[in-house]
Amino acid sequence: MSDTPNFKGFATAAVYSGHQDQDAHLTPIFASSTFSFPSAESGMNRFEGKDKGFIYSRWGNPTFQAVEATISRLEGFGLTDNTGAPLQLKSLLHSSGQAAMATLFLSLLKTGDRLLSHLSLYGGTHELVMKVLSEAGIACDIIDMHDLAAISAAFKKHPYKVLHIETPANPTGSCVDIAAIVKIASANGCKVSADNTFATPWLQQPFAHGVDFVIHSTTKFLNGHGTSIGGVLIGKDLKLMNTKITKWHRLLGGNSNPFDAFLLMNGMKTLAVRMRQHCENAMRVAEFLNGHPQVQKVFYAGLPTHPDHLIMKKQMKHAGAVLSFELKGGTEEGKRFINKLKLCVRAVSVGTVDTLISHPASMTHYGVPKAEREMSGITDSLIRMSVGIEDVEDIIADLNQALS
Numbered sequence: 001m002s003d004t005p006n007f008k009g010f011a012t013a014a015v016y017s018g019h020q021d022q023d024a025h026l027t028p029i030f031a032s033s034t035f036s037f038p039s040a041e042s043g044m045n046r047f048e049g050k051d052k053g054f055i056y057s058r059w060g061n062p063t064f065q066a067v068e069a070t071i072s073r074l075e076g077f078g079l080t081d082n083t084g085a086p087l088q089l090k091s092l093l094h095s096s097g098q099a100a101m102a103t104l105f106l107s108l109l110k111t112g113d114r115l116l117s118h119l120s121l122y123g124g125t126h127e128l129v130m131k132v133l134s135e136a137g138i139a140c141d142i143i144d145m146h147d148l149a150a151i152s153a154a155f156k157k158h159p160y161k162v163l164h165i166e167t168p169a170n171p172t173g174s175c176v177d178i179a180a181i182v183k184i185a186s187a188n189g190c191k192v193s194a195d196n197t198f199a200t201p202w203l204q205q206p207f208a209h210g211v212d213f214v215i216h217s218t219t220k221f222l223n224g225h226g227t228s229i230g231g232v233l234i235g236k237d238l239k240l241m242n243t244k245i246t247k248w249h250r251l252l253g254g255n256s257n258p259f260d261a262f263l264l265m266n267g268m269k270t271l272a273v274r275m276r277q278h279c280e281n282a283m284r285v286a287e288f289l290n291g292h293p294q295v296q297k298v299f300y301a302g303l304p305t306h307p308d309h310l311i312m313k314k315q316m317k318h319a320g321a322v323l324s325f326e327l328k329g330g331t332e333e334g335k336r337f338i339n340k341l342k343l344c345v346r347a348v349s350v351g352t353v354d355t356l357i358s359h360p361a362s363m364t365h366y367g368v369p370k371a372e373r374e375m376s377g378i379t380d381s382l383i384r385m386s387v388g389i390e391d392v393e394d395i396i397a398d399l400n401q402a403l404s
């Protein structure tokens with residue numbers, strides 16, 4: 001891995017970080033399950049960690065390593081540790097965002113431990129913590145983390161080992177105050193993980209607000225083109241990351257694969273330029289929907305009327321590209337609207353260059369019980385939009401014809 005100089009700008013770091021120290025212009029796809037040892041001794045040294053060479057791709061691979069170096073660079077971009085030195089982060093690339101979360105939770109929690117989380121979560125995360133972890137004897141309490149007093153009260157009732165937040169949250173875009181939550185959790189000896197999928201490090205750096213871990217579904221904005229599923233777990237406690245968490249990552253087997261890692265590596269090069277356009281378009285679309293007589297309500301923290309607008313401004317550069325809304329006429333009208341769209345794509349997922357539209361209650365959050373869905377604002381008439389980078393006039397024209 002070549003030495004990456006101290007670039008001034010985030011966009012430059014996104015383009016150049018993680019380059020391999022060889023003549024290939026782009027990071028090659030190392031499609032090799034295993035790596036040869038020059039001698040028996042060198043193989044032994046690799047297993048003992050004395051020699052940094054690769055062993056077996058579930059344990060590490062040059063293509064993954066390039067991606068991990070880039071993500072660490074971007075999540076820590078411009079940040080320093082408490083000695084003033086550049087913040088060092090360790091990233092572990094996974095086969096999906098779910099796999100990254102599974103590694104994190106199973107590394108830190110054991111039977112009898114408790115996890116505290118916020119009521120706005122991606123449906124798969126909600127099911128992971130409420131169904132999978134609970135069957136392993138790890139309880140999860142879900143509260144509204146806008147209410148800081150409720151968080152302190154929860155710690156008085158139970159000793160939580162991990163507090164997990166997703167901000168902005170899927171699909172409502174709800175934002176919670178990362179620094180304030182970290183303050184309460186660390187006073188109670190609890191580690192904090194933040195799902196930064198919707199923001200990306202270009203809009204928000206949770207490590208700047210004191211979190212211990214950041215999770216991404218790289219499937220979304222980091223890849224940017226919808227070409228691969230992936231996830232990453234990033235941590236600042238290098239000892240913990242390099243020992244137990246690396247071990248659990250390897251043993252649980254949620255590793256990436258060289259082709260998906262290559263696609264992600266190339267996608268990340270355009271992160272800054274894509275995010276700029278995504279955000280500009282999303283703001284225009286939110287304003288259009290907000291002013292449309294057929295629209296009941298728009299949920300987008302970029303709108304000054306959104307209850308989380310000030311929290312968003314405190315910790316993010318911009319509210320991002322995902323918004324949701326309800327139509328007058330409810331679910332039936334929503335279905336008619338979605339079926340009339342000609343440009344926007346009817347599909348789940350977010351963060352691709354094209355605009356995606358989905359219906360959370362029947363799709364991404366189908367597995368979450370209705371009462372819990374509604375507590376976090378996911379009504380049956382809610383429609384989610386991931387605004388792409390097309391000419392915004394074309395997106396608005398499509399929405400307009402479908403609403404008419």
Ligand code: PLP
Pocket residue numbers: 096097098099122124125166170195197198216217218219229230231349
């Ligand atoms: N976190 C968030 C915020 C998500 O929206 C998703 C998926 O939609 C995930 C995590 C899970 O990621 P993946 O589908 O890559 O496993």
